[in-house]
Amino acid sequence: MLHSVLTNISLRQKLLFSFVILVLLPLSAISFISYQIFRASLFDNISTSTAEVLRQTGNNIDHYLRQLAELTERPYFDPNALGIMVEARNGRLSPDSDAYLSDFFKRILVPRNDTEGIFLYPMSGSAYFAARNSAHQPDFDPSKTTWYREAVKRKGQIVLTPTHVQEQIGYQPARVFSLTRVINDFSTRQPLGVLTFDFNYTELQKIRDDVALFADGRLGIYTKSGEAVLSGGGDSDEHAAEYLRLPHHKYRLLKDYWMASYTVPYSDWVVLYQVPVHVLNEKLETIKTYIVLIAACGLLLASAFYGWIVVRLTDPLLSLRKMMTRVGAGDFSVQMPQREVRDEIGQITAHFVKVTRRLQETIEATHVLQLKRKQAQLNALRTQINPHFLYNTLESIYMMAIMNEDEETARMIGLLGDFFKKTLRLNADFVTLREEVGNFQVYWELQRVRFARRIEVAVDYPEEYADALIVPLILQPLVENAISHGLKENAGRISILIFPEGRRLCIRVTDSGQELTEAKLLDARNRLNEEKVDEPHAAHIGLRNIHERIRLVCGDEYGLEIDRAPEGGLMAKAVLPIKLKEEHDAPDSGRR
Template identity: 25%
Template sequence: MGAFVRNGLKWFWVAFANASMEKKLIVVFIFLITLPIVLASYFSYRNYSQSIQDNSTTYVKEVSSKIIDKLDDYVIDLKQVSASPLYLTQLQEYLMQPGHDVIKERFISTNVYSMENLKGANNTSVYIRDKFGNLFYTLKTEGTRADLNEKMEEWGKLAHNAKSALVISTERIIRANTGKPDFVFSVIRELRNTYNLEAIGLIAFESNLNVIKNAVANIDAATKGTTVIVDDHKQVIYDSGEQMIGDNLANDEAVKKAAETQGSFPLVKDGKPYLISYSTSANTGWTVLIYIPTKVLTAEATKTRNITIIVTIIIIGFALFISIIISYALTRPLRKMASLMKAVQGGNLNVGFNVKYRDEIGLLGNHFNRMIMRIKQLIDEVYTGQKRKREAEIKVLQSQINPHFIYNTLETIRMMAEINEDEKVASMAYMLGSLLRYSIINDMETVTVAQELEHLDNYIYLQNVRFKDKFQLVVLLSEEMKQYQILKLMLQPIVENAIYHGLENKEDHSEITIESYEDESFLYLTISDNGEGIDGTALHKLNDRISNPSSQADSKHGIGLSNVNDRIQLYYGDEYGLRVESTEGKGTRIVLRLPNQSS
């Protein structure tokens, strides 16, 4: 089970994570709105339902207690009335006299009528039987009982067994004069001589059940339930349907549970749920059980629940509608940006995000627009760099007029000079051929500093032949530095520029010095001469032309230096390159800034 739940949660999370942002927002909105509403509605309904049930139970308990109190009052009044013969000595004497003469009948009947009008006996038939079985009574019911004589015998036995205590019973009877059935409520007591406690007769009060029926009808109308009243022997005194009067309910489940003085409990009867409230009289031992259908108790709560459900559904529907609108509004810029990114991915850089607001989406849009602008700049820079590289290559090619032809011609001149035993011409031809082979035929892009210096030695040799050993090359580099990889033909154009612009017109000894130094990020190669130097204005123009070849600086000077600078930046990056330092009359120094390969 645990694995199933974990797998289910994992599947839900994966599905949620892979859903679109719009769907995620809708789910989150619905969850955040629906959950509180549903929980609030559920607990409100539950509390309201419980409150109604508690209030109804309390009300029913109070009503049942009032019924018990009313019955207790009625029985107590009858008890007091039934005890009145015990205080009438003359009445006791007549009850002990045999016979049935007129005087006796008139006296006893007078007492019966007086009892009938006492409190508690109102609307009640009164029966008195003397010691010899003579019966005296007055009727306030619909007629005489058909079984009156038999009932008197039964009442006599009940009263005798009760030993002067009250006996209460209910039963269904047939009226002798009408033949109609009726339900009556009887209170019986045996009469005893106050001197010797000898049984001298009995007294009985018989009333129809209207006093109980009316009270029960009122409570049933209020609770929409049914009521059952049982005595202390669990015999039904009265029930709402008048179908169980006289039945014994000792084995009834509800009667068994009504064991306390007062209380309530749920019960399912005939497949229907009820809430049963009960009260038991401390005087008579009678118990009033009120059966209230649960659906009646929860009718208002159910109505409230239904209204709550309808309102909740409306709110959830409205929340869903609003969440869809909000999620659409929030994700629309993201969808637009995704569409623009796809366009950029397809090569279309002429797009831009329309930033309307200064929120996170607007911030993202600004960064997107700046990214597109930067991409365009980089493309332009690459295009410009490639263009500059092609122009430099074209210039090189323009200066290389059929290099193979020149090299082969020089080789022929060298061979003819050797044949004619002109060693100097042969050596010059050899050196010039080496220069051409290194610079033109060798297709390597980078060489070691040592290789570049060897090429430079050949170049200085040819210049010294021309200028009668005027130039001296001084190399102050370590062996480790000589193995450093640099671009081919990086040093020779710089030395050539130094000779033609700084040393050619110098009359005395000319010296070119090559040195190096480094820091954490860069390696610096310096080529210094002791030539004429450059004045400040010309130096500024020269550096400007080197760093910006498209400027209008003097195009007759610095072409070789610009070419070297362009090649360094194209190969290594814009942070590398060349700069010129010079003092007029003292000389010039060219500083090359290259990557530090040891860092």
């Protein structure tokens, strides 16, 4: 399915698809995972910081309670007060002792705002006290209270009584917490009485108010049984009671509240912090919004940059595709884009333009070559004499010479007829070397009559190359050129030497005619490479025709070379590929 989709979409769409798969989705997943990790980390950080705050708050409460416990030991540091308490164990105190003990309690009570009352209950059953509310019940029996019995049981150890209403106060009793202990005689270790201090919550509230809380956060102090020492307000006491009934956890979500606690070592009171979950969620939502905005900005920037990269990458490819389409339609006039790209795509485009130009040049050269061939064929047709008509006419003249008993004329006409008969078979691009030499020998037999044997011709070629294929009608025009330009009026010698030279076959024709000057040699070479010769009888036009025919049939690396002969005349050398007849006749053979 995916392969089918990718096959049918463009490169730009593939790149955009890869961006979605490789960048967009991973980045979104990373953002989501980062948010979840941050969310868990935030709760951990909140838990850690809250635990530290609760621990510090608990230590402050612990330190405060220990200070209060030291107050209950004050009688031990005042011998008079301790002596009066010994006196009270044995009965009623004297007015002076009563006044001193009352003053002793007031010195402790008055400076402290958190102390509601100090009560001494000697073992004799009487009561002495100093309280902000002096309405002490005369018939109050402390021995019936839990805190009194617990203090007696502990024999001097401190007893902490959590929140309760002052039982010994008859009018407007306050809600307090109490610290109680038994005061013992140093000498006898016998209990002198039970001393209890009632404290309000002024200092505890100060300790709580110093704690930085979340909005709507609640901090309360509770006993382990869930009884409120200092309420957190609202329905926090119900949540605290339910929280403390559950197995112990430092942190817990309960009824849309996140709760954390710390147990004060001295009192076993529990400092409990409650914060609504929606408050934390609001902070998370704010952070989530920031993460989303940052991720969105990152995605937008990444998308813009990737889109720019895609355009920069695909535009040259689209331009290259347009150029290839134009070339495929036959338009080779492609040019490099104005904005040149130097990367691999730009290099491919530059190479494609170069190859296209070379292809255009090749096509144009091939077209010119075809035009030249057609022009050569037209020229041949213009100058062609009907060989069949000429051959039949020569046969008639030959019969007339025989009838008139003119044997020499008949022989010449017979040779001429034989020459034209051989010429009729020279329509192919190649003939064997043997056929070319044989045809030339017939031609030369005719020329001997003309030149009265003043010109000698020698032909030398290796017999093993007799069946090699060459371009036809090379020897005759080369010899005619030698006679025309070197031996037209003088006697001399023409040498024809045919020899191999590597993978090439060379046909060299030299004459011993008049010495060739440097100017004439340069003129002959220039005319050999002229594009067009207008005069049909221009000098060396035969050599140029040989040169053009060899190049047309065999290729530009072959042709005719002109130089000065050792004898002083002209040397013309035709260079052709060695092509054996069996190679040419093979089905898969081709021109070299």
